[in-house]
Amino acid sequence: MKRPVKDNEQSSRGISRRALILGSAQLGVAGVLGWRMQSMQIEQADQFRLLAEENRINVRLLPPARGLIFDLNGIPLAANEQNYRVVMVREDAGDVDAVLARLQTIVDIDPADIARAKEDMRKLSSFVSVTITDRLRWEDVAKINVNAPALPGVSAEVGLSRHYPYGADVGHVIGYVGPVSDYDLSKIEDQDPLLQIPKFQIGKTGVENKLEHTLRGSAGTKRIEVNALGRVMRELDRQEGLAGKDIQLTLDERLQSYAQARMDGESSGAVVIDLETGDLRAIASAPSFDPNLFVRGISVKDWTDLNENKYRPLAAKAVQGAYPPGSTFKMVTALAALEAGAISPEETVYCRGYTEVGGTRFHCWKSGGHGNVNFHDSLKFSCDCYYYEVSQRVGIDKIAEMARKMGIGLKHDLPLSAVSSGLAPDKQWKTEVRGEAWRIGDTVNASIGQGYVLASPLQLAIMTARIATGKMVTPRLIKSIDGVEEPSGIGESLGINENMLRRCRQSMDAVVNDRRGTGARAKILTAGYEMAGKTGTSQVRRITADERARGVTRNEDLPWERRDHALFVCFAPINNPKFAVAVVVEHGGGGSTAASPIARDIMLQALYDGPPPLEAYPSADRGRIEEQQKRIAERITKIRPAQDRV
Structure with a gap:
């Protein structure tokens, strides 16, 4: 049936409108896309080029x-x-x-x-x-x-x-x-x-x-x-x-290598300080380890060998070790007492071989006693009873104060691993750390560098340097960075009576240069190079009354790990001090026998800036020293880089 003309016209108009709307929409979308493409290709081209470049270029x-x-x-x-x-x-x-x-x-x-x-x-x-x-x-x-x-x-x-x-x-x-x-x-x-x-x-x-x-x-x-x-x-x-x-x-490599070679076979530490600058010329710990082993990754065998060695080659004993300083601490006790007026230099104390304190006997190293001793003789003979007495008069707090003034009980600021602060104990420390009251017996033990007192070879060298100069010598290891000099380590006056310091130095002179002094075997014969020092022996075991009654066992008859530590501190020359040296030999026995010869040899090497003449040694020692020098020279030559073997 034929549709009316009117209906056909209305349908055509509807289609035309829809086509127009659809065409407009399509045109709009195309316009937006064109605008966006223009924006991306022209206006944002640099941004997208950078992103593409970053995906292709790695830094x-x-x-x-x-x-x-x-x-x-x-x-x-x-x-x-x-x-x-x-x-x-x-x-x-x-x-x-x-x-x-x-x-x-x-x-x-x-x-x-x-x-x-x-x-x-x-x-x-x-x-x-x-x-x-x-x-x-x-x-x-x-x-x-x-x-x-x-x-x-x-x-x-x-x-x-x-x-x-x-x-x-x-x-x-x-x-x-x-x-x-x-x-x-x-x-x-x-x-x-x-x-x-x-x-x-x-x-x-x-x-x-x-x-x-x-x-x-x-x-x-x-x-x-x-x-x-x-x-x-x-x-x-x-x-x-x-x-x-x-x-x-500030290290002197040749002196450092000599110190290492001289201590070969020992478990020990040594420090040398230049007294004019505070510079550390040598910081030696024996035995040592080859750092080249660690650069590529150390082998299991090498690591096991280092860890199982009873002499602990990985331990930096010169700065990390904390030992009872023994009789090397007596200068601290004496100076504290003299400064406080607790005793005069000429006043004597009677030593009968022991001192009784609170019902306990504290023994002198010389069982028969030293008789009447004054300050000078107390250091020369290293009489323990003298210090048992004067320490009770001055008290532990003043002793600890003097110890810290001398560099003990303080952590010195050096770029080294595990620098020990040692310990200068006092009443407050024991209360806070141990939760106990300080006892008079603790003071007596501390007076001779035993009990709670601890010091490293570094601290003992600083103590000796300050006694020798009367100044607040501070150790310096970094001389310069990219040619820019670091501050010197020499400081102001210690503020200690110079007369007391002079008497202390004179007594340390007698320790080495008086034939009856405990350090006489470390004597230097060259005029103008004479050395002052102090021996020390610190116990690592308790000696019972029964053992004393039957006779104290000699160190050489004990297992190595139960023997006493040996210590020696010194400075030289006496009249114009240039270097201070401290040596600790773990379980070495006695300071006079084990530590002082090492310290004397290192001191001479420093003073002469190389091997000293045999005439610097006592005549009885020269044959042994000559062989020792040859052995050390061969060792150093063997390990020294080829370009430096001159």
């Missing part, structure tokens, strides 16, 4: 050269040496096993390194380079380069690695570096991006650790082009980092 950090460490005379103690290594890219090698087999015929490679490299290649992407071995000789690198066509995927690279030319002689002072660990990261607050570089090395102990930020430097960068898989296509540019700052120490 990687370049580790800087670590700062060097030198001794007083510019001898390098921690250096950076070229480290040649051979690497392989698995995807370029093809048959990895065949290539590695050929490589082993060209250079000598530890099978363990080969096994580790294969394991790394299995874990990592095929295009990542894996280190096969490092520390190659240049001759080996040349062989690899010559045979490059037969070694696809293999190449030789060069980097920097830390090296310690003098090994164990400076191990405890310089410390060592090692790869940064998760534990290290947990302790470090600055979170330098360098620390995220795989196997990046930081200082672990000693100066390397304490001055890490100074030595580390700042990172460089390189821009590389990578593809979608992360494979490096090419290097676009690089900017080298800022090398770490060089550090010059």
Whole structure:
């Protein structure tokens, strides 16, 4: 049936409107898309080009050269040496096993390194380079380069690695570096991006650790082009980092090496201080360890050997060890009593071999006693009973105050690991730490450097330096950083009566230079080089009444670990002091027999700036000393770097 004309017209108008609306919508969408395309292609072109570039360009950090460490005379103690290594890219090698087999015929490679490299290649992407071995000789690198066509995927690279030319002689002072660990990261607050570089090395102990930020430097960068898989296509540019700052120490390497050699075979520590500057010329602990063992990762065998050695080679005894100072502490007690007016220099105390305090007998080392002794003789003969008496008069608080003034009981600010603060105990300390009241017997024990009193060889050297100069000598280990001099360690006056200090020095002179003095075997004969000192012996076991009744067991008849510690402190020359030395020999027996000869030899080496003439020694000792000097010279020559053997 034919539709009316009117209906057809209305239908046509409806279709036209819908078409118009739809066309307008399509035109609008096309316009928006066109506008957006124009905006992205023209107005935001730089932004999107940057994003695309960032997806294609990677920025990687370049580790800087670590700062060097030198001794007083510019001898390098921690250096950076070229480290040649051979690497392989698995995807370029093809048959990895065949290539590695050929490589082993060209250079000598530890099978363990080969096994580790294969394991790394299995874990990592095929295009990542894996280190096969490092520390190659240049001759080996040349062989690899010559045979490059037969070694696809293999190449030789060069980097920097830390090296310690003098090994164990400076191990405890310089410390060592090692790869940064998760534990290290947990302790470090600055979170330098360098620390995220795989196997990046930081200082672990000693100066390397304490001055890490100074030595580390700042990172460089390189821009590389990578593809979608992360494979490096090419290097676009690089900017080298800022090398770490060089550090010059106050140590004299030759004196340091001599001290280490002189203490060979002992478990001991020695410190030498320059009295004009406070500079530490030697900080030696025996036995020591070779820090080079730790740079690449120490072997299980080497680690076990170090840990199971009863002489504790990893312990920096010179600064970390805390020992009862024994009779070397008597100068502190005496000066406290003299300053307080508790006793006069000429007043005598009677020694009958023991002193009774509160029903307990405190014995002198000389069982028969010394008779009447004044201050001078109390030091020369090292009479214990004199100090038992004067300590009760002056009291522990003034003794502790004098000890701290002399540098004992304080942690000295040095860039070394585990610097001991020692202990100068007083009444308040025992109440707070032990929860007990101080007793008079504690004072008597402390008066001769026993009981709770503890000191390191470093602190004893500082004490001796302050007695010798009357000044607040402060130890200095860093001479300069990048050529900028650090403040000197010489200080103001101690504020102690100079007359009392002079009498103390005269008594220490008698200890060594009077034939009846306890340190007479350490005498120096050269005129103008005479030495003053004080012996010390500290007990590590309790001697019972029964043992005293039947006779005290001699040190040489006891197991090593039950023998007394031996100590000796000294300064020289007496009339113009230049150096102070302190030596502690663990379980050495007596200070006069074990410690004083070592201290005398180190002192002479410092005074003469090299081997002293035999005439400086008593005639009876010269034959033994001559053989000793030859032995030490051979040892030092053997370990000294070839370029320094002059």
